[in-house]
Amino acid sequence: MQTLPLQITPPMQFTSIDAFQSAPLGADGMPMELMSCDALLAYLEQRLGNLSGRIKDKMNISNRNADAISDMNRLSQELAGLKNGTTSADQVMGSMQDLLASHGADGTLTAAQVKDLNTACAQLQGGGTLSAAQLDSLAAMNNNQADALGKLDSLNLIDLQSLVSQMSQATSMVSGMMASINETARGVISNMR
Secondary structure, three states: OOOOOOOOOOOOOOOOHHHHHOOOEOOOOOEOOOOOHHHHHHHHHHHHHHHHHHHHHHHHHHHHHHHHHHHHHHHHHHHHHHHHOOOOHHHHHHHHHHHHHHHOOOOOOOHHHHHHHHHHHHHHHOOOOOOHHHHHHHHHHHHHHHHHHHHHHHHHHHHHHHHHHHHHHHHHHHHHHHHHHHHHHHHHHHHHO
């Protein structure tokens, strides 16, 4: 199979039958504004590949956000446990370091959150403690960011649903074209007999 260029323009949309009939004809007798079946199939294949890549990207973002939300919720619970005396400072520091290592550079944590978590880790590493106000502030910041990521994830899922719908439409179009091409070929063969 020959390789087609990546940038193929979509077929022209005719607004009336007169525009279709008055279009200049190509060497094959077809209006020049129309794409050949091969070119249209190549365009649709490219479109499906593009949609597939965008769906994969959206899924990766959604999974990353879900992991970050889970880690932030766990840290908030541990911060509350540290405040109540049921969780050790080492356990909280470990969760903070895990959160920073997993999500500190991928854009799911705010710059202020990264700074405050690093400051808290430094305090705890030196054997220090965090005040009740610091614990409350860190927990509130985690909860706010988890809520914001949850809202973004909801919008991301709407986009994902739209992309899946577009992919379904393009797949249906390719399937319909293939059936039409197959039916036409059968008709030509039966007429030749």
